[in-house]
Amino acid sequence: MRSLAGSIVTGALFSSAALACATAPAAAQDTATGSRVNPGRQATANSATAERPALLYRVIGCAVHKRQDKAEAFLRALDPEQAEYEVNVLLKPRECHFGTLADARETQIEYTASTSLIRGMTAEVLLKKSQRDDALQPMELQLHYPREWHALTTRDKAVDEMATCVADSNPQSIEAVLQTAPGGPEERTSIQALAPWLGVCLQSGYELDGQPLGLRSALAEALYYRTFHPEPAATADRTEASK
Secondary structure, three states, rough: OOOOOOOOOOOOOOOEEEEEOOOOOOHHHHHOOOOOOOHHHHOOEOOOOOOOOOHHHHHHHHHHHHOOHHHHHHHHHHOOHHHHHHHHHOOOOOOOOOOOHHOOOOEEEEEEEEEHHHHHHHHHHHHHHHHHOOOOOOOOOOOOOHHHHHHOOOOOOOHHHHHHHHHHOOHHHHHHOOOOOOOOOOHHHHHHHHHHHHHHHHOOOOOOOEEEEEEEEHHHHHHHHHHHOOOOOOOOEEEEEEE
8 A cells, every 4th residue: 555645655566556635735734734733724535536536537637737758657667666666756746736626624635546547547648638630440359468568557467458459449439438527427328338349358257347447447548558559460369259
């Protein structure tokens, strides 16, 4: 676990993280030093990430817009230590102020987020920020979808391979999901429309846990790599199902 209260505190390598964002200017924060002195101005931990996905998206979106180079370096890194370094620089929460999202007495918004969610939302923001005009074309299905970056995500291998399969063979379906607000009813509807394709791409013997935020994260990251770091076209490993 990592815990942040205005800064990154490193812990277990990329297991999960807790992010915090300042909700008041630095001058106002000075009055909050020591909760015994002024208990009405102490940092308050809000609800879990799963209950406030839109807030997490705004926090990561702010960080990516301020440090796009570090966001790209974070996802490009294939060494775990390098990736940790890049995300620590990327997520400097004191630079992002969200006072309108918190109680007036709060000096920080604090919540937990897994490495996989941070990666997926970073990828989604970068995709939207790029505004690429060239549409990705569907590719033929393959038997296997190994990628080097899968080792960094902390997701189950089957989930990353499924997401990579969808990004290769039906990228427009992921784009439809990413056009919706995280955690909203439109997101659920778009994921339900995608469900048959998930069944095609998911390996036999596996089941999805049904958490939309986690699935959205995996799909966004797979689409990011398909868009900016595509694999060389395969010629031999095709499935009979595509014929």
